[in-house]
Amino acid sequence: TDPAKTPDAPSTAEDSHDTGTAEGSEDSGAAKSPDGPDTTDGPDDPADGSPDEPAGVGDARLRDAVAAWVATADGDGSGKTGAAEKPEGKGAEDASATDTGAETAVAEETPADADEPAPSGARGTARPAPTDPRTDDEPGRAAVTDKAPTDDEPEDTPPVDQPTAVFKAPRPAVDQPTTMLKLGKAPEAEPEPKPTPKPTPKPEADPERTSRFVALKALDEPRPKPDVTAAVPQVGPERTTQQPLPPKPPLDLLAELTNTPPPPPSPLRTLGRRVKIWTPILILLVVVFAIVQSVRPLPNPTLSLTAEDSYTFDGSKATLPWPTQGQGWMDVNGIGTMGDFGKQTPVAIGSVAKAMTAYIVLKDHPLKSGEEGAKITVDALAEKEGGYNKDGESTLNTVKKDDVLTQRQAIAAIMIPSANNIARLLARWDSGSEAAFIKKMNDTAKALGMKSTTYTDASGLKESTVSTAEDQVKLGNELVKIPALMEITSMGQWIDPSGHKWYNYNYLVPYNGAVGIKTGTTSAAGGNLLFAARKEVGGETVTVVGAILGQHKAPIITTVNDVSRVAMLAARDELTSAKILKKGDVVGYVDDGLGGHTPVVLTKDVTAVGWAGFKVKLSFAADDVPHTAKAGTKVGTLTVGDGEGGAVKVPVTLQKDLTEPGLTDKLTRVG
Secondary structure, three states, rough: OOOOOOOOOOOHHHHHHHOOOOOOOOOOOOOOOOOOOOOOOOOOOOOOOOOOOOOOHHHHHHHHHHHHHHHHHHHOOOOOOOOOOOOOOOOOOOOOOOOOOOOOOOOOOOOOOOOOOOOOOOOOOOOOOOOOOOOOOOOOOOOOOOOOOOOOOOOOOOOOOOOOOOOOOOOOOOOOOOOOOOOOOOOOOOOOOOOOOOOOOOOOOOOOOOOHHHHHHOOOOOOOOOOOOOOOOOOOOOOOOOOOOOOOHHHHHHHHHOOOOOOOOOHHHHHHHHHHHHHHHHHHHHHHHHHHHHHOOOOOOOOEEOOOOOEEEEOOOOOOOOOOEEEEEEEEEEEEEEEEEOOOOEOOOOHHHHHHHHHHHHHHHOOOOOOOOOEOOOHHHHHHHHHHHHHHHOOOOOOOOOOOOEHHHHHHHHHOOHHHHHHHHHHHHHHHHHHHHHHHHHHHHHHHHOOOOOOOOOOOOOOOOEEOHHHHHHHHHHHOEEEEEEEHHOOOEOOOOOOEEEEEOOOOOOOOOOOOEEEEEEEOOOEEEEEEEEEEEEOOHHHHHHHHEOOOOOOOHHHHHHHHHHHHHHHHHHHEEEOOOOOOOOEEEEEEOOOOOOEEEEOOOEEEEOOOOOEEEEEEEOOOOOOOOOOOOOEEEEOOOOOOOOOOEEEEOOOOOOOOOOOEEEOEEEE
């Protein structure tokens, strides 16, 4: 096979050895035509010696190959592009050789399926250059190209696929991917294109070829973002860290996330937003309030009276027959005062003072009914004072030193024969001295509300021991509650340990229900009597307690007994009873403290004791009322009267079951 020869570069064996062959073809420099003999380059053509190829065709093919290669570099890097467009109207020049001393260019095969139409005046199709260009610095290398088809060959027939000849031992590739040809002044570099789809490169308008700027990296490749998290050294003064912005309202944040602007503010939307914010808070507060209210301790139930708190008896006010001198007072024990007369000023009361002496001894040393009580030894002073009876003083002159008296005998000695020496003996026995005992007497008087009473001795012999009829009735109301004492004072006579009989100075006993209590007479005080009498009224035992002081008509002891009897009998006659309430009547209710009321009823008929025109008081004495109880449970007592010692006391019970307050009552409680 004859290699292509140029006039300036003789052919060598090395060059002939490096020349490649096409598929099954021995001729690497010319394409065989099916209709004629093979055509080879001759020395007569200064370009490539092809007589069939017009002038300028080879040069155009070379330019097209370079442009195709450049377009490949500007493309996606695959090395394949479409065929370069050729300008029409130009003559084809031989591509097998260049000017003497010019750099040798490497031609590439044009794909067989290239559909680029051949330029005017050319028969062949330019083949694009491969992505791996060959260096053109070595002399003697000639570019091998395909021959254009003959005139008889149709243009539609694709040329035979022949590989481009590869030259051996190329020089290392330079940075410029394109082959630089000395064709003239190179144009300025084109500006960096925007990352848009690349159009097919257009052919050079100037016949002189120029180099093209090729980006080493695709311009449309996204650039990496800088690492903002990398630590940056502090340069210059320290800058203040920007504080985070406050969170946006929920509606604004939702609008920002959905890319929808928030609705314009309006009073209705503002109200709706506030309702959405405050409604959960209010619900939470209500729940907490409900829990606290439901677990709070319940108030203690109380017993209240719904019935009338008093009852007035029919008739005009009772009038008692009082004496014309002194002062007096009359009570019905535990019910009220029936009447009084005279000015209640302190006066000497004589031996009536012994009633306080007996009360204190029995309070300090209680004595049960029928018992004798403690034993008391008579001292020498008591024996000595027993002889004062010769001077007109009331004493028990039968006792001697070291005699023993029981407590019951000693009380009888001071209440019946009114023995002054035994009264002083009891004071010493009880308190250690008479002075200490006197102090105790005055303290007890204050405790009983005896505001006008002063005690200076235990017997009442001294005129400085003074009191009023009202105060003595207060003491008498307490004395009638001591059964052991009433057993003694109700006796008409008493026999001492020596066997001597002593008569009671109170002539009222034991007649007409009289039960005592104590007389007291002196020349200074006159006749005085504290008395009591009992009567059955309406099935109840009622006790009348009265006192009359300052009776100076002689004989004073007889006078005071007579006037006291008249007043006592009149008081007993005035007493009456009336049924004011019946069994089962609702008289009150239990208040649970939260508005719940459970009615209470009487367990029996209530009969009040009184007298004409008297208003009796009704009151409840509540028991320990529970929070829950069954119907019929006793919860208190109805008292008819104005004191704890009222004659009538009736239990009251629940009419129906007592239950705890409901949840609604607990939640709505205020206090």
